[in-house]
Amino acid sequence: MDFLEILFSLPPLLYTPLLVGSLCLVFNYLVYSRRVAQWRKSNIPFLSPSFLIGHKYFWGVGSNSATVVPLDRIYRENKDKDLVAFFIATMPVVLLRKPALIKQIFAKNFDEAFKTGFAAPHNNKVVELMLGQSPFKSVWKAQRSALSPMFATARFDGEEFAKIRNQIAHMSTHVEKARLHGKPIDIKKMAMNFFLDSISNSFLDLNDNSYEKEGEFRKFVKNFIEPGWDKLLSVFAQMHLQGMPTLDSLQFITQKHIEYMKTLLQRQMKQRSQTGDQRNDLIDLLIRLKEQDQNGKLDSEMDMTNKTMGLGLSFLLGGLKGLGTVDILISFTVHLLSLHPEHQERIRQEVEEVMKEHNTTEITYEVARDLHFLQQCLRETARLYPNTSALTRECTEDFTPAGTDYHFKKGELIIVDSYSIHRDPEYFENPDKFDPDRFNPENRDSKSVDAFLGFGKGPRKCPGSNVGLLLASTLIGSLVHKHEVRPRSHTKQMDAHDFHPRSFGIVHKDDVLVDVVPREILAY
């Protein structure tokens, strides 16, 4: 009796999964053998897939390890190589290990032969625009240039900063209430309230105060970014299926998400047009672009509403990276500062000095902008805990990096693991130590500058980093100026065991709780 005869003699409930499973294994085998042959021909060193289901290090992702853990093992175990290819389940990727190679692909030759990571589903032009993944370089460049006023920190100068100070006042009231009740502060929640309320008030003209009531925007973003099996699986599905149309529920950005954000933007634009106010925010910008588009030539493939919406949504999602990064950066920084009272003291002194220089007793836009040591602390946190640790690019043309004989084929997916590079003693001495002074311009060398990837690299690096640093400096500067922060939940520096296993980025899995003691009380 052959295999098929035995199979079909079983009850259908048994033979159907067995048949599907066997077909999947055959399919995987074909995918692996084809790609391995290609890597061999292209001189790209690779790790053989284990038992037809990708590299074994990834099997625990989701239940007991974050994605960064297997990537870090592979990075460390292949010290002798510039790059190494392997499979995450059926997805073939090439991990770049050397900053010089990363520079070529992410910066120098990016325009020539690469695009950014996740593939948007075909025939969904709004999602393509939202992800900044138009196959036409001129489109994402025009998109980025149109949004550039939103990424300028100078926009927060003057009256606009009053909105941020308002958020700080809400935070201070909350901190004081918690302290009087003897309760710790949940830093992640506080940072998220601050950042999302700042974004919704300053860019979208919503009047949110999450301490009183969770606003609709916060609810939506929380649901969108909160780690879970559904998000992890949808990211994997998107990567595996490489832009092929999939079930809506398997997509990272579902039709429901798009509809919610579209409705929000359209409602705010309509209200603004009725009042005729001018705020120099995202809503004004979208109204202006829509008007310009109406006067110009309409794209026959996509109507102008979709174009304007795609642009607005790409800002809101920050290429999926802006939202969720600032609050995570703040909570990791407060965690590290809580373990280092000496750095808190330096920040307090810096705030005092800079306030004096600007002749003020408050944290103003100019003060927040000039808190250089605090910004060093934030960059050092982004080194130790780079939220977007897996940076991805895709080859759009066959490409051979200068000075090598590696041949990348069109469609090759490239990954860089910032977490591992940032913890490599070759580039950062004593890499696990929180040492903000390594970001003092006097101490920086070209080796560490090239190896720092906290905000990405090249033309597609983060355009919102300065806005993020300004907001984070305002919150932490205000908190540490008036209070000493002490650890409650995490009394040791967090490591990879503390990362959320179902997040694609670096996010702590538990709440980060701290106690805050007003400095006035400490002085007595």
Ligand code: HEM
């Ligand atoms: C300060 C905290 C932030 C960190 C650590 C951060 C980090 C990153 C990283 C690592 C990337 C990927 C870059 C690459 O692939 O080379 C990125 C992209 C991006 N970020 Fe940020 N980000 C931050 C804040 C923000 C903010 C506040 C915004 C929006 C106002 C923003 C908007 C974006 C956008 C639009 C992209 C996509 C860029 C593109 O694909 O061209 N980011 N960010």
